[in-house]
Amino acid sequence: MTIPTIQLLDELKAMTQKHLEIVTELQSLPDTDLQHRPHAQSWSALECIEHLNRYAAFYHPEIEKRINRSVTKPATTFKSGWIGNYFAEMMLPKEKLNKMKTFKSMNPVHEHLNVQTLTAFENHLQQLLQLLDKAATINLNKVKTSISITPLIKLKLGDTLRVVIYHNERHLQQAVKAAGDISGRLKQMFFQYPLQNDKRQYSHY
Amino acid sequence: MNTSEIVALLEANGLFERSITVERSDFLKKGGSVDTNIYFVEEGSLYVFMIDGEEERIIRFGYKGSIIVSLDSFLTGKPSGFYIQAIKKTKLRIATKKSFQQFIRQSAAHQELWVSMLEGLVLQQIEREKDLLIQSPVERYKRVLKRSPQLFQQIPNKYIASYLRMSAETLSRLKKR
Numbered sequence: 421m422t423i424p425t426i427q428l429l430d431e432l433k434a435m436t437q438k439h440l441e442i443v444t445e446l447q448s449l450p451d452t453d454l455q456h457r458p459h460a461q462s463w464s465a466l467e468c469i470e471h472l473n474r475y476a477a478f479y480h481p482e483i484e485k486r487i488n489r490s491v492t493k494p495a496t497t498f499k500s501g502w503i504g505n506y507f508a509e510m511m512l513p514k515e516k517l518n519k520m521k522t523f524k525s526m527n528p529v530h531e532h533l534n535v536q537t538l539t540a541f542e543n544h545l546q547q548l549l550q551l552l553d554k555a556a557t558i559n560l561n562k563v564k565t566s567i568s569i570t571p572l573i574k575l576k577l578g579d580t581l582r583v584v585i586y587h588n589e590r591h592l593q594q595a596v597k598a599a600g601d602i603s604g605r606l607k608q609m610f611f612q613y614p615l616q617n618d619k620r621q622y623s624h625y
Numbered sequence: 626m627n628t629s630e631i632v633a634l635l636e637a638n639g640l641f642e643r644s645i646t647v648e649r650s651d652f653l654k655k656g657g658s659v660d661t662n663i664y665f666v667e668e669g670s671l672y673v674f675m676i677d678g679e680e681e682r683i684i685r686f687g688y689k690g691s692i693i694v695s696l697d698s699f700l701t702g703k704p705s706g707f708y709i710q711a712i713k714k715t716k717l718r719i720a721t722k723k724s725f726q727q728f729i730r731q732s733a734a735h736q737e738l739w740v741s742m743l744e745g746l747v748l749q750q751i752e753r754e755k756d757l758l759i760q761s762p763v764e765r766y767k768r769v770l771k772r773s774p775q776l777f778q779q780i781p782n783k784y785i786a787s788y789l790r791m792s793a794e795t796l797s798r799l800k801k802r
Contacts, residue, residue: 570633
């Protein structure tokens, strides 16, 4: 996938702003909805958000550190690496929600959570918007970051940002479903995939 | 596509279901057995060999970060004559053929990936075939040194010498040059 850098960052920013709005909506829901567990083994809305908090706790400092250390200049286009693109797309929720396994340390199921989880996530999203601004000042192709799945590889920063934000999208959708979004008001706030007006070919190689 | 990327991919898809530890000089697989697993070497090292009369002939090595498979058995599901033995205590993670097959059938993208993995394997086999056919020990040594410099840090000389089809003395002479 090759895309003008500005377009990529704008899209990711727009998604993150949307995510902030969704969090605000979630904050208005009663605790019983937020704690509601659709099936015995599935996550409640708060657990989904806590899962995202844990990812943010790993990725945000990592991303910030790499940006701060970089002396590169921004490039006009971003070219996805094959495995970075694979991971980013894997995160995107598919029409029929594709189940994925999670790592134990990232699994918050049955932990005691409250609305502060949402506040923490709101802060994480604000942080992410700042990181996206900072990311515009360096080369998204050249700067690489570690990933949480394995120490074996690093991803281009542009791909890491996609992974993180697509992952937020995935679990926010799950959270909205878990909270039993009866009016469907929240559901309408999500992006449709592939993104509208997006004629890019999503191929893995 | 390199080994680390393949492992990351298998990891992310939850294919490594279990781990085992093989003690130094223990066998992971013996000649005549079926083994269709894919192993990722997390720590340690081992070697794959066959028996030729009285001699062990080393096919390849696995060391930290590499994937090791009894490829003939993996592809056919039949017994293979290969032995896999630990050079030192080795920690491995295991993906089964069954879960790997499910993974490649999941999507066209995964199938493409399998094809490029196979292409990579064929190319490796060709390089190994050249290793064995080249007359000059110096050339054989240089090729392997260039291709896998880590080998010389992780595997004792006597095994590398066997892999290169030369005596341990010849190898240490070449290394000194």
